[in-house]
Every structure is written in structure tokens, then in C-alpha cells.
Amino acid sequence: MEIEVGRSLLESNDRLAANLSANFARHGVLVLNLISSPGAGKTSLLEKTLIALAPSLRMAVIEGDLQTDNDARRVAASGAQAVQINTHGGCHLDSKLIMDVLPQFDLKKLDVLFIENVGNLVCPVEFNCGEDHKIALLSVTEGDDKPEKYPQLFNLASVLLLNKTDLLPHVDFDMNRAVRFATTVNRNLTVFPVCCRGKGKGLQPWYDWLIAQSAAKRAKAGV
Amino acid sequence: MLACHARILLSATVRCGALANIVPEALETAFEVLKANEPGMQTARLHIIHETLVLACGVCKREFTPENGSPYAPCPFCGHEFFHDLRSGRELILEQLQVSEEQEE
Numbered sequence: 001m002e003i004e005v006g007r008s009l010l011e012s013n014d015r016l017a018a019n020l021s022a023n024f025a026r027h028g029v030l031v032l033n034l035i036s037s038p039g040a041g042k043t044s045l046l047e048k049t050l051i052a053l054a055p056s057l058r059m060a061v062i063e064g065d066l067q068t069d070n071d072a073r074r075v076a077a078s079g080a081q082a083v084q085i086n087t088h089g090g091c092h093l094d095s096k097l098i099m100d101v102l103p104q105f106d107l108k109k110l111d112v113l114f115i116e117n118v119g120n121l122v123c124p125v126e127f128n129c130g131e132d133h134k135i136a137l138l139s140v141t142e143g144d145d146k147p148e149k150y151p152q153l154f155n156l157a158s159v160l161l162l163n164k165t166d167l168l169p170h171v172d173f174d175m176n177r178a179v180r181f182a183t184t185v186n187r188n189l190t191v192f193p194v195c196c197r198g199k200g201k202g203l204q205p206w207y208d209w210l211i212a213q214s215a216a217k218r219a220k221a222g223v
Numbered sequence: 224m225l226a227c228h229a230r231i232l233l234s235a236t237v238r239c240g241a242l243a244n245i246v247p248e249a250l251e252t253a254f255e256v257l258k259a260n261e262p263g264m265q266t267a268r269l270h271i272i273h274e275t276l277v278l279a280c281g282v283c284k285r286e287f288t289p290e291n292g293s294p295y296a297p298c299p300f301c302g303h304e305f306f307h308d309l310r311s312g313r314e315l316i317l318e319q320l321q322v323s324e325e326q327e328e
Contacts (some may be wrong), residue, residue, distance in 0.1 A: 003320045009237070010315060100232045122244050126315075152242055155309060180305075185294050187281060187306040 010213040014065075016095035020102070027107035028221030030214045031115065033129050035153055036137035039117030043071045044196035045113055045137060047176025050078035052200075053207055057111040057214055058164055060103060064093040064118045071116065081105065092123040095130060111214045121150040132217065133158035136182075140164050140173040147182035154182040159190045161206065166195040231323040232267040239312040241276040241292055274314050281306030 008014065024031050032041045043063075051057055060081040063072040072084035083101045085093060093115060105113065115131060117124040125134070136157035138146055141164055147154045154160060160182050162175065173194065183189050190209065195201035235254070239245045254269040279286045280298035289296030296311075297304045 001322050001324045003322060005320055007317055007319045008315060009317050126244055148295060152244060152313070155242075155294070181295065184305045184307070185309075 010126065012103045013044055013095050015098055017128035017130045020095055020098060023102075023107070024130060024132070025221060026218075027110070028095040028178065028218035028223040029107050029110050030112045030210075030217040031129075031131040032112065032210075033115045033117060033121050033124070033131035033134045034137060035117050035121070035124045035134055035157070036119060037121055037139075039153045040137045040139040040142065041196050042119070042137055043074050045161065045194070046075050046116060047078055048200045048203060049114075049207065049210070050075060050080045052203065053210065054079060056211055058109055059112045059114065060105055060110055061114045061116060062093075062098060063116050064097075066090070066118060070186050071186070074167045075116075076193070087118055091118055091120050092127050093129055094127040098129045100132055111218065112210065121146070121153055125156060133212070137163055138178065138182075140168055140171055140175075144172075144182075147178055147185070151181075151185045154189065155185040157189060157197075159192065159206075159209065160195045162191065163203065165193045166197055177194065195215050228324065230263050232264045233321040233323060234268045234270055234319075234321040235317065235321075236270040236272060238274055238314055238316040238318050240274040240312040242294065242309070242312040243274075243315045245315060247271050247273075248295055272318065274311060276312035277310040278307040279310050281308060305322075313320040 046061060050184060053059065056203050061075045063075065063082055063084045065071055065084065065089060066087055066123045068087060076082040083104050085101060086095050087161040098115065115129050136153050136159065138160065139197040140162065161179065179191055192206045193202050205216070227233065250271065253271055257326045258264040258267055260297060275288050276292055276294065277288055280301060280303055282303040283301040287299050288314055292323060294307065294309065298307065
């Protein structure tokens with residue numbers, strides 16, 4: 001007997017993601033899924049962002065890592081709530097994992113929820129976590145060919161942050177090449193070159209984008 | 224409503240897009256591991272249908288399948304290199320199951 005199924009293998013995750021998305025929309029919480037290679041600077045970006053925007057936005061973080069709560073402790077030092085998910089070998093976060101920790105947050109008191117995904121340019125792209133936007137982070141030390149090698153992330157991301165620009169004089173990274181390939185697969189991609197070390201550099205456009213996106217999300221929810 | 228009380232899975236057909244981030248050999252290995260732990264799957268076979276990449280040119284809007292499978296291929300009609308839209312290639316669909324039925328109602 002043949003049974004025609006014709007359903008996505010990711011359907012159960014997509015269904016949970018839709019529930020999460022509806023919940024976030026009801027509360028006017030902007031949710032951003034940060035995706036990059038390990039070491040690209042996701043946690044450093046969050047540390048800078050959480051401190052700089054603390055007067056303007058109420059923010060919290062879900063930290064995804066295979067092991068340790070090192071990153072959760074780093075971002076919690078900024079004063080923001082941070083909840084760690086250890087995947088114990090899993091290479092990505094999914095909606096079930098987000099749903100399990102969500103009761104620890106008071107969505108009524110949040111404007112922005114960051115999901116720092118497990119460091120990986122492939123698998124996290126496939127698993128929607130109910131986010132409004134995927135945010136891609138690429139450091140200049142990784143090479144300018146990464147958008148060409150991993151087009152899916154850059155195809156689906158709304159923002160690309162090119163990090164560690166302070167190291168540009170020391171590495172063979174062609175900014176134009178990286179941006180060209182990333183925008184070839186996504187004409188709507190917004191690109192911010194940034195540096196998250198020291199006092200930081202180039203971060204203001206990213207902050208402005210966040211504030212505008214949060215305001216739009218809250219306005220839509222009527223909160 | 225058809226209720227199927229199948230006990231034995233004979234085959235599963237999965238459609239994978241070229242950009243679905245799926246390595247067919249890894250999917251086959253996972254299927255074999257699953258079979259080993261499921262009595263009703265011992266003889267089951269996995270069929271993978273490969274879905275090619277289809278792009279729509281950002282300028283002339285015509286659809287094409289790049290010969291090299293790359294989303295960065297120039298449009299074969301107008302030569303434009305940038306901003307192609309993805310029409311298909313990200314699918315991961317369970318299309319069909321073939322089962323032996325014990326009872327049907």
C-alpha cells in the first residue's frame with residue numbers, strides 16, 4: 001500500500017515556530033536569531049549591544065552552546081537576563097528547545113529577545129525558532145568566500161554583520177567580494193561592517209536598526 | 224477517513240532540494256541506524272529524489288537551472304549575475320511511504 005504524504009520533514013518544528021512567533025507577536029517582542037561560525041563574535045556583539053541599548057530597550061538572551069554556560073555568564077554581566085541551553089552535541093537550536101525555556105521569561109517586560117544559536121553556518125539555518133529575523137555574523141578572519149560557500153544563511157538573513165573589521169589590515173579579506181556574494185543571493189540584505197572589541201566601531205547603524213525594528217514590532221502589537 | 228494499521232514499512236521516499244543542506248549519504252546512514260532499532264523497518268528502503276535548483280533572474284525574471292548547481296550562476300538569458308530569486312531547491316519533503324497493511328477500514 002502506498003501512502004502519499006507530501007509533508008515537510010521539518011513540519012513539526014515549523015508548527016512550533018509558528019506558535020512561538022504568534023506568542024512573540026502578541027507581546028510585541030522582537031526576536032532575532034544570531035547565526036555564525038564559532039568564534040565570529042556573537043557573544044561580543046551581544047555584550048556591546050546589551051550595554052549600549054540598555055537605556056532604550058528591555059532585552060534578554062537565549063544562549064545556545066554544546067557545553068558550558070560561559071556565554072550566558074558573559075552576557076548576564078551586562079545586567080540582561082540570559083538563559084543557557086546546552087545541546088550536548090546538537091549542532092543547532094530548534095523551536096522545541098526555545099519553547100522549553102520560554103516560561104523563564106516575562107514577555108510582557110521584554111522588547112527584544114536574542115537567540116544566540118550554536119556556532120555553525122549550516123544546520124541552524126534550517127530550524128526556524130519563531131524569530132522575526134535571522135542575523136548573520138561573519139568575521140573577516142574567516143575569509144571572504146564564506147557567503148559563496150554557505151549561501152543558505154545569507155539568502156535567509158535580514159542583516160549581515162561583518163565583524164572584526166579592526167583586523168582588516170592584517171588579513172586577506174576582500175570586503176567587496178564578501179558583500180557581493182552575500183547580496184547576490186539576497187537583494188534585501190542589510191550589511192553593517194562592525195568591530196566589537198574595545199570601544200567598538202561601526203555599531204551605531206546596527207543599534208539604530210534594532211531600535212527601529214523593535215518600535216515597529218511593538219506598534220504592530222499595540223503595546 | 225482511511226485508517227491504516229500498517230506494521231511493516233517497505234520504503235520511504237524523500238524529496239531533497241539542492242540547497243536543503245542535506246547530504247544524501249548522511250540521510251541514508253541515519254535511515255539505516257533507525258532501521259536497526261525498529262522491528263517494522265528491517266527491510267525498508269529509502270528513496271531520495273533530488274530536486275534541482277531553480278532560480279528566477281532578478282532582472283529578466285526568467286527561470287533557469289544553473290548547470291553548475293550554484294546559486295551564483297549568471298542568468299543564461301540576459302547574463303545578469305546578481306539578485307536571483309530562489310524558486311526551488313530548499314525542499315525536504317516526505318513524499319511517500321510504502322507499507323504492508325494489516326488492516327484497513
